[in-house]
Amino acid sequence: xxxxxxxxxxxxxxxxxxxxxxxxxxxIRTYLDKTGTKFGCGMGHCGACTVxxxxxxxxxxxxxxEDVEGKEILTIEGLASDGSLHPIQKAFVSxxxxxxxFCTPGMIMNAYGLLIKNPEPSREYIISGMEExxxxxxxxxxxxxxxxxxxxxxxxxI
Amino acid sequence: xxxxxxxxxxFSDVDVPIRYDRRKFLKKLGGGIIVVFSLGELxxxxxxxxxxxxxxxxxNAYLRVKENGRVDCYTGKIEMGQGVITSLAQVLAEELExxxxxxxxxxxxxxxxxxxxxxxxxxxxxxxxxxxxxAAAEARQILIDIAAKKLEVxxxxxxxxxxxxxxxxxxxxxxxxxxxxxxxKIVQSLKSKPxxxxxxxxxxxxxxxxxxxxxxxxxxxAKYSGDIKLPGxxxxxxxxxxxxxxxxxxxxxxxxxxxxxxxxxxEGNLVAVxxxxxxxxxxxxxxxxxxxxxPEAKADNETIFQYLNDNIKENKIFEKGGSLDTGRDSSxxxxxxxxxxxxxxxxxxxxxxxxxxxxxxxxxxxxxSQTPFGTREELAKTFDMPLEKVHIKQIFIGGGFGGxxxxxxxxxxxxxxxxxxxxxxxVWSRKEEFMYDMFRPAALMxxxxxxDANGKLKLWKFDIYCAGTRGTKLFYDAPNNRTRxxxxxxxxxxxxxxxxxxxxNSTTFARESHIDVxxxxxGIDPLEFRLNxxxxxxxxxxxxxxxxxxxxxxEKPEGHGYGIALGADAGTLVAMIxxxxxxxxxxxxxxxxxxxxxxxxxxxxxxxxxxxxxxGITMGLGYALFEDxxxxxxxxxSKNLNGYQITRFSKTPKIECVFVDDMDADPQGGGxxxxxxxxxxxxxxxxxxxxxxxxxxxxxxxxxxxxxNKG
Numbered sequence: 001x002x003x004x005x006x007x008x009x010x011x012x013x014x015x016x017x018x019x020x021x022x023x024x025x026x027x028i029r030t031y032l033d034k035t036g037t038k039f040g041c042g043m044g045h046c047g048a049c050t051v052x053x054x055x056x057x058x059x060x061x062x063x064x065x066e067d068v069e070g071k072e073i074l075t076i077e078g079l080a081s082d083g084s085l086h087p088i089q090k091a092f093v094s095x096x097x098x099x100x101x102f103c104t105p106g107m108i109m110n111a112y113g114l115l116i117k118n119p120e121p122s123r124e125y126i127i128s129g130m131e132e133x134x135x136x137x138x139x140x141x142x143x144x145x146x147x148x149x150x151x152x153x154x155x156x157x158i
Numbered sequence: 159x160x161x162x163x164x165x166x167x168x169f170s171d172v173d174v175p176i177r178y179d180r181r182k183f184l185k186k187l188g189g190g191i192i193v194v195f196s197l198g199e200l201x202x203x204x205x206x207x208x209x210x211x212x213x214x215x216x217x218n219a220y221l222r223v224k225e226n227g228r229v230d231c232y233t234g235k236i237e238m239g240q241g242v243i244t245s246l247a248q249v250l251a252e253e254l255e256x257x258x259x260x261x262x263x264x265x266x267x268x269x270x271x272x273x274x275x276x277x278x279x280x281x282x283x284x285x286x287x288x289x290x291x292x293a294a295a296e297a298r299q300i301l302i303d304i305a306a307k308k309l310e311v312x313x314x315x316x317x318x319x320x321x322x323x324x325x326x327x328x329x330x331x332x333x334x335x336x337x338x339x340x341x342x343k344i345v346q347s348l349k350s351k352p353x354x355x356x357x358x359x360x361x362x363x364x365x366x367x368x369x370x371x372x373x374x375x376x377x378x379x380a381k382y383s384g385d386i387k388l389p390g391x392x393x394x395x396x397x398x399x400x401x402x403x404x405x406x407x408x409x410x411x412x413x414x415x416x417x418x419x420x421x422x423x424x425e426g427n428l429v430a431v432x433x434x435x436x437x438x439x440x441x442x443x444x445x446x447x448x449x450x451x452x453p454e455a456k457a458d459n460e461t462i463f464q465y466l467n468d469n470i471k472e473n474k475i476f477e478k479g480g481s482l483d484t485g486r487d488s489s490x491x492x493x494x495x496x497x498x499x500x501x502x503x504x505x506x507x508x509x510x511x512x513x514x515x516x517x518x519x520x521x522x523x524x525x526x527s528q529t530p531f532g533t534r535e536e537l538a539k540t541f542d543m544p545l546e547k548v549h550i551k552q553i554f555i556g557g558g559f560g561g562x563x564x565x566x567x568x569x570x571x572x573x574x575x576x577x578x579x580x581x582x583x584x585v586w587s588r589k590e591e592f593m594y595d596m597f598r599p600a601a602l603m604x605x606x607x608x609x610d611a612n613g614k615l616k617l618w619k620f621d622i623y624c625a626g627t628r629g630t631k632l633f634y635d636a637p638n639n640r641t642r643x644x645x646x647x648x649x650x651x652x653x654x655x656x657x658x659x660x661x662x663n664s665t666t667f668a669r670e671s672h673i674d675v676x677x678x679x680x681g682i683d684p685l686e687f688r689l690n691x692x693x694x695x696x697x698x699x700x701x702x703x704x705x706x707x708x709x710x711x712x713e714k715p716e717g718h719g720y721g722i723a724l725g726a727d728a729g730t731l732v733a734m735i736x737x738x739x740x741x742x743x744x745x746x747x748x749x750x751x752x753x754x755x756x757x758x759x760x761x762x763x764x765x766x767x768x769x770x771x772x773x774g775i776t777m778g779l780g781y782a783l784f785e786d787x788x789x790x791x792x793x794x795x796s797k798n799l800n801g802y803q804i805t806r807f808s809k810t811p812k813i814e815c816v817f818v819d820d821m822d823a824d825p826q827g828g829g830x831x832x833x834x835x836x837x838x839x840x841x842x843x844x845x846x847x848x849x850x851x852x853x854x855x856x857x858x859x860x861x862x863x864x865x866x867n868k869g
Binding site for chain 1: 238239240241368369371372373374375376377378379380381382384385387393435436437505506507508509554555556557558559585587588765769772773774775776777798799800804805806807808810812813
């Protein structure tokens with residue numbers, strides 16, 4: 001049954017009239033028109049749909065929208081602030097840590113979640129934390145380098 | 159061109175561009191300076207003379223210096239992550255003397271861009287760059303001529319730079335491109351060879367440029383065909399059979415009664431459920447019961463090689479030299495081995511998608527396609543429409559690798575839109591992607607080699623089943639040789655097609671494994687053996703560069719091994735050396751380091767070429783170590799990315815790319831070549847590390863353990 005479900009998306013209060021069992025991915029993309037979060041596999045195997053829910057990086061395709069009621073969600077569209085890219089986005093650009101770009105939003109959001117938990121990650125920590133995010137174009141090494149660079153820059157900022 | 163003909167091309171070496179139809183585009187363009195040119199103009203590539211009478215009709219790309227001074231480049235090529243959106247802008251900016259930020263690339267839009275046969279075969283840089291540079295140089299000359307009149311100086315006193323024309327030695331006398339083009343419309347086709355810049359004068363070519371589309375991709379703003387939303391659009395879920403090649407017998411849609419606002423459409427074998435919410439369409443589709451007639455299963459992932467061997471009789475000789483009998487007689491040892499490669503999926507992160515609508519008699523579509531013009535043709539044929547009534551629009555593509563040459567989803571989406579009368583979006587599920595992918599075909603290679611007492615190759619016999627001949631022309635010096643190609647249309651239980659460097663991954667794995675086996679049997683170091691038996695000097699040079707960069711002679715830690723593979727693809731020569739660690743107890747392979755040396759002629763964007771090489775190697779480790787499509791007949795058992803492992807972060811080694819310095823040569827392919835050597839380099843490194851010789855990719859832990867137990 002459809003009902004009103006409210007949460008915060010990229011710092012704005014939103015409410016949707018949806019079936020509680022619908023996936024958060026579908027709600028974000030179809031109801032709220034935020035298409036930066038991608039569908040890759042629908043089963044939580046690839047990470048293309050990773051978003052931040054209350055500071056945790058999670059697979060939006062595996063989360064029912066009723067489970068995010070009252071929570072804070074951050075998607076790729078909410079990462080840049082005041083027109084300037086987030087350090088992780090900047091580092092992905094400067095390292096060219098992407099090719100087709102389809103896995104990129106999920107990679108960046110997962111990296112964001114990792115850096116919240118550990119602002120001074122080692123290379124090994126990043127590899128193990130990113131392991132479940134897949135990239136077919138083969139940008140893994142550049143992604144690790146980008147995350148290390150971003151961590152440095154974020155540290156300086158704080 | 160017929161699909162069969164094109165498919166044949168994918169699996170062969172394409173060394174000439176493909177010619178296309180002729181169309182006129184220029185009426186609808188606004189003002190500015192327009193130079194039209196043909197990407198595939200052989201005469202341009204070679205002698206530069208062109209028939210004067212062919213004015214403005216035979217071209218398939220053009221550039222336009224607009225009245226605001228910015229430059230549009232229109233090409234039928236598409237961007238799918240391989241980076242030509244950047245490298246094409248780069249060569250244009252170089253010759254036209256504008257900053258790269260002033261160039262806008264308009265790609266793969268069938269109404270705006272002239273015809274192109276598709277983005278595949280690492281052809282873009284090889285065939286587009288020289289003519290694009292020439293066209294840009296032509297436009298520069300036109301601008302200089304107009305400036306000469308305006309500034310009242312002779313043209314030879316002028317030079318171009320940074321989007322302006324200057325008087326040499328007096329930079330205060332200047333006029334911008336915007337001022338020069340204002341109110342003008344000059345259309346010129348490229349007829350003669352304009353003066354293009356020399357390597358030593360390059361400011362932009364040969365410099366590393368970061369992808370110009372990166373910012374759109376890191377902000378989520380880049381739109382893919384599943385990101386388009388149209389007013390009144392419905393989402394389609396197709397009800398699929400359990401097996402590839404099934405025929406529909408009966409549909410029971412009574413289960414839809416519990417859903418509101420769903421619609422079902424049917425045509426032939428197509429059954430689709432539509433809803434304004436994609437998840438509702440999905441759920442409803444699960445309630446539609448279809449009875450299918452499935453084809454008989456003739457082979458599975460284990461029996462397929464025997465099946466191919468027993469059922470393909472027809473063959474063609476591709477290359478032959480000397481006499482096989484002489485080869486045998488003059489050899490001290492003869493080694494025969496068979497090599498196998500199972501089906502591989504493209505598995506792009508974006509599944510096949512299309513969004514479309516009919517407007518009056520026109521069909522408008524955004525499709526994840528490597529061949530927008532081919533898709534247009536297929537749609538026009540399907541609906542019996544004139545070509546110009548179908549418009550495929552420019553869109554980002556989430557990875558192709560050859561799999562998006564085929565556009566079943568586009569035809570399905572359009573059929574559904576036609577049947578329902580509504581705008582439709584179709585995004586394949588991962589399971590559909592695994593069933594309807596046009597897989598890299600399973601392949602069998604039978605190799606026989608002979609060496610004399612001096613370690614010289616005397617015999618090379620190579621029979622290739624289902625992998626074509628691309629890249630198999632011998633660069634080794636084996637005086638008595640024969641390469642045959644065995645194939646038969648319709649032999650595969652699954653759809654098959656072009657997969658990044660079609661066929662060349664399978665054959666290079668087999669050849670380079672067999673060369674290694676031969677070297678070891680002859681008791682000669684595999685590097686030395688290759689150099690001693692090399693016909694192609696450029697290949698020897700490339701191998702030496704790889705060996706020096708890698709440090710072939712350096713000590714190996716316990717359990718580590720080194721492996722070499724060489725190959726040629728799309729005009730580029732590749733020498734790869736891999737280091738792996740093998741755990742002899744578990745059979746686990748950990749790639750440690752890969753060095754890849756390439757001679758790709760002129761390297762337009764060294765950074766872009768490195769990114770492509772790293773990507774190819776990373777992707778290639780997947781087919782070498784993990785990827786195998788599990789199936790029985792038409793039933794694909796690999797249904798998602800948990801059942802089909804691609805390379806992950808932890809399995810990605812350190813990668814080093816080096817290029818043979820050949821900047822005055824023509825540029826060659828960059829997107830595909832590196833990947834072909836990964837299977838062979840890994841197989842040989844695994845052998846060096848553990849003594850396990852695995853003749854079948856993927857080289858799984860189980861296959862390594864089996865080889866160790868046998869040996």
